[in-house]
Amino acid sequence: MIDTDISIIGAGPAGMMAAISAAECGKSVAIFEANTTAGRKLLVTGRGRCNLTHIGKPDEIIKAFTPFDRFVRHCIYEFTPDELMEFFRQHGLDSAPEEDGCVFPTTNSASDVNRILLEELQKKDVKIYYGKKVQTITNENGLFIIPTDKFTVSAKALIITTGGVSWPQTGSTGDGYKFASAFGHKIVEPIAALVPLIAEEKFCAELAGLGVQKVSVSAKINGKKISSTGAMIFTHHGIGGPAVFDLSRNLAGIAGNNYKISIDFVPDINADVLEKNFTEDFAANPKRNVELVVSQFFPRALANIICLHSEVAQAQVGQINKKLRKKLVDTLKNFPLTIVSSQEIERATVTRGGVDTAEIDSKTMQSKILKGLFFAGEVLNIDGPCGGYNLQFAFSSGRLAGKNAASI
Numbered sequence: 387m388i389d390t391d392i393s394i395i396g397a398g399p400a401g402m403m404a405a406i407s408a409a410e411c412g413k414s415v416a417i418f419e420a421n422t423t424a425g426r427k428l429l430v431t432g433r434g435r436c437n438l439t440h441i442g443k444p445d446e447i448i449k450a451f452t453p454f455d456r457f458v459r460h461c462i463y464e465f466t467p468d469e470l471m472e473f474f475r476q477h478g479l480d481s482a483p484e485e486d487g488c489v490f491p492t493t494n495s496a497s498d499v500n501r502i503l504l505e506e507l508q509k510k511d512v513k514i515y516y517g518k519k520v521q522t523i524t525n526e527n528g529l530f531i532i533p534t535d536k537f538t539v540s541a542k543a544l545i546i547t548t549g550g551v552s553w554p555q556t557g558s559t560g561d562g563y564k565f566a567s568a569f570g571h572k573i574v575e576p577i578a579a580l581v582p583l584i585a586e587e588k589f590c591a592e593l594a595g596l597g598v599q600k601v602s603v604s605a606k607i608n609g610k611k612i613s614s615t616g617a618m619i620f621t622h623h624g625i626g627g628p629a630v631f632d633l634s635r636n637l638a639g640i641a642g643n644n645y646k647i648s649i650d651f652v653p654d655i656n657a658d659v660l661e662k663n664f665t666e667d668f669a670a671n672p673k674r675n676v677e678l679v680v681s682q683f684f685p686r687a688l689a690n691i692i693c694l695h696s697e698v699a700q701a702q703v704g705q706i707n708k709k710l711r712k713k714l715v716d717t718l719k720n721f722p723l724t725i726v727s728s729q730e731i732e733r734a735t736v737t738r739g740g741v742d743t744a745e746i747d748s749k750t751m752q753s754k755i756l757k758g759l760f761f762a763g764e765v766l767n768i769d770g771p772c773g774g775y776n777l778q779f780a781f782s783s784g785r786l787a788g789k790n791a792a793s794i
């Protein structure tokens with residue numbers, strides 16, 4: 387039997403940060419990782435660039451987690467975005483926000499983030515057991531016992547950081563839910579949170595791969611208009627990209643068949659100004675083809691769909707009367723799309739659902755059911771929007787869990 391102070395299951399961002407934090411308090415720490423390397427999901431974040439966090443005051447970051455804002459408050463204050471950036475800066479990795487507030491390492495490399503975490507673990511003598519997919523855990527006389535094929539480890543505290551069920555090829559296969567329920571925890575059904583949406587309209591497939599830099603996508607949920615702004619991309623089955631992912635987070639668990647959404651392709655110009663611009667522009671050059679005019683702002687294939695939808699395709703701008711001009715403006719500002727469902731959870735960026743936070747103390751990340759048992763990261767029923775929020779939560783909750791597990 388190998389004795390350790392703290393065992394951690396999962397070497398993702400939450401588990402690695404929890405281990406660093408516990409080891410800083412002088413504890414012996416062992417991490418069990420199913421893969422033969424650490425941070426498999428971390429390495430693919432931000433398309434390999436790693437959107438580490440989001441710039442903002444803690445209260446702004448916390449608010450972005452709504453409806454989970456109350457639960458994340460303590461851990462975000464425990465380890466803020468500024469402190470996270472400072473942690474990596476002290477280890478030689480600067481990071482900086484882009485125009486939209488998303489923070490990336492200046493090297494644009496997720497592997498630098500992973501490397502620094504691993505170097506810290508090594509410096510702090512944290513033992514990582516690679517290729518050890520934990521199957522069962524028991525609690526005997528207050529100790530957490532983890533058997534493997536070759537040895538058994540006993541620990542005074544256990545931190546479960548196994549992630550959700552999205553992108554299972556990275557190792558997050560939902561094992562944490564199994565362990566949590568075995569200890570009496572309730573699991574909120576996992577659903578896809580930041581995910582592409584499947585649309586009924588067949589033209590999406592024709593536009594697949596075509597992106598628009600900035601749109602605002604909206605839906606009415608329980609009578610309230612919910613919008614998100616950012617880039618979007620057409621896919622073979624519908625739409626994706628950050629603006630759509632954020633909207634999907636609000637639709638999670640709600641979107642059933644035929645959910646109407648609308649796309650504003652020109653969110654920075656209001657409808658009246660747009661119509662005035664068209665009126666002046668059309669009068670100045672009445673012989674131009676309307677599709678060519680629209681394709682100055684959007685790729686030709688999308689301009690074609692917009693014009694077809696506005697019933698002005700093939701027309702010269704001089705032939706467009708006030709009614710049709712208004713229709714064109716309305717199409718650009720409120721393009722309707724029917725959402726049939728979201729893509730499957732395996733393709734989602736994050737999982738909503740997981741270990742029910744009602745049974746977790748948000749000030750310590752400790753289970754309210756079993757002393758010495760802690761959770762951090764995506765295994766919990768917490769998800770944030772696109773933009774670095776989910777990694778910030780993994781790091782913040784990992785730090786809080788590690789520190790408190792060290793006091794057991």
Ligand SMILES: Cc1cc2nc3c(=O)[nH]c(=O)nc-3n(C[C@H](O)[C@H](O)[C@H](O)COP(=O)(O)OP(=O)(O)OC[C@H]3O[C@@H](n4cnc5c(N)ncnc54)[C@H](O)[C@@H]3O)c2cc1C
Nearest residue numbers: 396398399400420431432437520549557763764774776777
């Ligand atoms: C494509 C993609 C891009 C993303 N980009 C961003 C981004 O730019 N910014 C952002 O904030 N968020 C991003 N996310 C989300 C973010 O990566 C996750 O929220 C974050 O990795 C969660 O961290 P975690 O440590 O809780 O879990 P994970 O990173 O999922 O790590 C869990 C670990 O536990 C291990 N494990 C699971 N079960 C067992 C077991 N039984 N025994 C041993 N080990 C086990 C797994 O192998 C894995 O290594 C992205 C997600 C995806 C899929």
